[in-house]
Amino acid sequence: MKPLTEMTPEAGSTLKRNRFWFKAFQQRYLYLMSLPFVIWIFIFSYVPVWGWLTAFQNYKPKDSILDQKWVGFDNFIQLFQDERFYIVLRNTLAMSTMGLIVGFTIPVIFALLLNEMKGQFFKRSVQTISYLPHFVSWVVVAGLVYKMLSTDGGAVNQLLMWLNIIDQPIQFMAKGNLFWGILTVSDLWKEMGWNSIIFLAAMAGIDPELYEASTVDGAGRFRKMWHITLPGIRTTFMVLFILSIGHLISIGFEKQFLLGNPVVSDYSEVLDLYALKYGIQMGRYSYGTAIGIFNSVVSILLVFIANGIYKRVTKETVI
Amino acid sequence: MQGVVHKNIGDKLFDLFIYIFMTLVAIATLYPFLNVLAISFNDSVDTVRGGLTIYPREFTLRNYETIFGFEGLITGFRNTVIRTVVGTAMGVAAASMMAYTLSRPDFQGRRWMSVLFALTMYFSGGLIPGFLLMKYLGLIGTFYIYIIPALLSVWNVFVIRSYIDGLPFALQESAKIDGANDWTIFWRIILPLCQPVLATIALFIAVGHWNSWFDTYLFNNRNPENTTLQYELMKVLLSTQTGSNYRDPNAQQAMAAVSPESIKMAITIVVTVPILLVYPFLQKYFVKGMTLGAVKS
Numbered sequence: 001m002k003p004l005t006e007m008t009p010e011a012g013s014t015l016k017r018n019r020f021w022f023k024a025f026q027q028r029y030l031y032l033m034s035l036p037f038v039i040w041i042f043i044f045s046y047v048p049v050w051g052w053l054t055a056f057q058n059y060k061p062k063d064s065i066l067d068q069k070w071v072g073f074d075n076f077i078q079l080f081q082d083e084r085f086y087i088v089l090r091n092t093l094a095m096s097t098m099g100l101i102v103g104f105t106i107p108v109i110f111a112l113l114l115n116e117m118k119g120q121f122f123k124r125s126v127q128t129i130s131y132l133p134h135f136v137s138w139v140v141v142a143g144l145v146y147k148m149l150s151t152d153g154g155a156v157n158q159l160l161m162w163l164n165i166i167d168q169p170i171q172f173m174a175k176g177n178l179f180w181g182i183l184t185v186s187d188l189w190k191e192m193g194w195n196s197i198i199f200l201a202a203m204a205g206i207d208p209e210l211y212e213a214s215t216v217d218g219a220g221r222f223r224k225m226w227h228i229t230l231p232g233i234r235t236t237f238m239v240l241f242i243l244s245i246g247h248l249i250s251i252g253f254e255k256q257f258l259l260g261n262p263v264v265s266d267y268s269e270v271l272d273l274y275a276l277k278y279g280i281q282m283g284r285y286s287y288g289t290a291i292g293i294f295n296s297v298v299s300i301l302l303v304f305i306a307n308g309i310y311k312r313v314t315k316e317t318v319i
Numbered sequence: 320m321q322g323v324v325h326k327n328i329g330d331k332l333f334d335l336f337i338y339i340f341m342t343l344v345a346i347a348t349l350y351p352f353l354n355v356l357a358i359s360f361n362d363s364v365d366t367v368r369g370g371l372t373i374y375p376r377e378f379t380l381r382n383y384e385t386i387f388g389f390e391g392l393i394t395g396f397r398n399t400v401i402r403t404v405v406g407t408a409m410g411v412a413a414a415s416m417m418a419y420t421l422s423r424p425d426f427q428g429r430r431w432m433s434v435l436f437a438l439t440m441y442f443s444g445g446l447i448p449g450f451l452l453m454k455y456l457g458l459i460g461t462f463y464i465y466i467i468p469a470l471l472s473v474w475n476v477f478v479i480r481s482y483i484d485g486l487p488f489a490l491q492e493s494a495k496i497d498g499a500n501d502w503t504i505f506w507r508i509i510l511p512l513c514q515p516v517l518a519t520i521a522l523f524i525a526v527g528h529w530n531s532w533f534d535t536y537l538f539n540n541r542n543p544e545n546t547t548l549q550y551e552l553m554k555v556l557l558s559t560q561t562g563s564n565y566r567d568p569n570a571q572q573a574m575a576a577v578s579p580e581s582i583k584m585a586i587t588i589v590v591t592v593p594i595l596l597v598y599p600f601l602q603k604y605f606v607k608g609m610t611l612g613a614v615k616s
Binding site: 029052113127130132136137139140142146192221 | 329330333334337338340341344345347348349350351352354355369370371413416417419420421423425426427428432435436439441442443444445446447448449450451452454456468470471473500501502505526529530531532533537549552553556557583584587590591594595598599602606
């Protein structure tokens with residue numbers, strides 16, 4: 001960059017007067033390539049936070065956000081007094097906890113078993129097949145779930161009847177107490193293969209000498225899995241686990257929206273759906289925003305608690 | 320992996336167990352799709368008899384002929400293809416440009432822009448403020464709502480950036496000495512080298528666009544001209560689920576002849592197949608991309 005300043009005396013004097021603007025001019029292409037997106041992210045990620053103010057107002061869309069009636073914590077008080085809120089919170093936490101437990105243990109086991117396979121072709125085929133559902137939308141998956149669980153000719157009912165476990169088809173989608181399980185299993189079916197990718201990659205990164213050394217020491221297959229493979233993926237596992245804890249409360253609503261129905265709504269409705277229903281469909285924007293704030297605050301708290309526990313146990317930190 | 324050691328019975332049994340387990344996983348994954356495929360090609364009167372597994376009993380193309388007459392589906396297909404192509408192209412362009420500027424150690428804006436982007440990964444305004452923003456910007460009921468608010472993903476920016484950081488910086492320096500400006504360096508040197516990571520990102524963005532239905536449900540449910548394929552499928556799915564009718568006059572007539580069940584299955588296949596054709600070929604890229612993203616986070 002130096003030769004450039006020597007070539008143009010005007011630019012050189014500008015450099016003396018104002019280094020910053022000269023450099024900015026030199027980097028004009030970099031600014032052109034980034035500033036539009038900086039403006040974009042400001043509008044779409046930072047401006048909505050301003051909307052949190054509405055939670056402390058009785059927001060009416062026709063006026064500007066600053067001309068609203070301020071109501072303090074009324075919306076939050078209302079929220080905490082609503083019985084429905086506690087049902088919805090229970091459903092959210094139940095489904096996310098089940099998802100967290102199942103969604104971490106099974107993919108790890110799956111990856112562990114894949115890692116032990118020797119036939120490369122079969123291994124690759126299973127992997128490719130197992131990634132498939134990840135790429136399919138929840139709408140399609142919900143359709144498949146309805147189809148598989150239906151009472152007339154659904155594969156699951158047929159299988160259970162064939163095995164003589166039941167003698168009448170079960171109406172899976174109409175049983176509230178089964179909803180959490182159905183949702184968790186559907187999620188597992190969709191994401192198991194995909195979630196195992198990262199663990200497989202971590203396993204591939206383990207030093208082969210460790211295995212060789214333990215073979216010399218006479219360790220069997222299971223001992224190697226337990227003492228080398230699993231500790232080898234510990235860091236990856238913990239990072240992902242702690243990040244997921246942060247999402248315990250904001251699990252989205254797509255699956256619940258698509259798999260749920262009025263019959264099982266006492267079990268299928270989650271916080272985000274509740275916010276959607278009150279906030280947008282009923283037009284109670286302030287109330288819906290209050291739910292959103294509750295969500296965010298709890299998520300951040302959960303991440304810090306999880307990270308704190310992890311730090312205590314291992315003296316390392318994730319975030 | 321373990322080298323050649325003498326194998327005992329336990330080891331062999333374990334190998335057998337793994338193979339059986341993996342076969343079951345493969346069957347459990349594929350069966351629902353094959354079942355739906357079979358029904359979609361089966362005569363709908365015959366389907367009601369039940370007992371269909373993975374091959375059609377009475378082969379027909381009528382289910383498909385019927386759904387290709389649905390106006391909503393045709394519009395939805397067109398919109399989904401447009402948003403996937405345009406959205407992916409713009410998304411990849413935006414993320415790679417942003418990533419390149421953030422990777423330049425000498426760029427003035429690097430620090431504050433990085434912070435500005437990274438922070439958004441820890442909070443979000445939430446559903447309602449987001450909705451109000453769209454309303455305020457006048458994006459509700461337009462096609463732009465599919466493209467503009469989802470233009471950039473901070474995650475993708477950081478994944479590409481960490482990839483660029485792994486490239487030798489000397490390449491850029493020598494190009495600079497040869498008189499290339501920043502744009503030329505980006506376009507001629509960085510982009511071609513980033514192909515593997517860009518393929519991954521493009522796949523993720525494209526799948527996201529292809530599969531998205533909620534934005535249509537929330538922002539465009541009163542604008543049939545802006546409908547999308549997944550939203551149409553969702554309407555059909557939920558309509559037979561709750562017993563109310565799919566509100567498409569054409570569709571209702573057609574459904575009298577071909578059962579809603581067969582219609583649903585045929586649409587499901589139409590929605591799913593394009594993705595199934597693409598992802599296995601990109602597998603080697605996205606496995607790498609996934610790992611890169613996770614390591615850097």
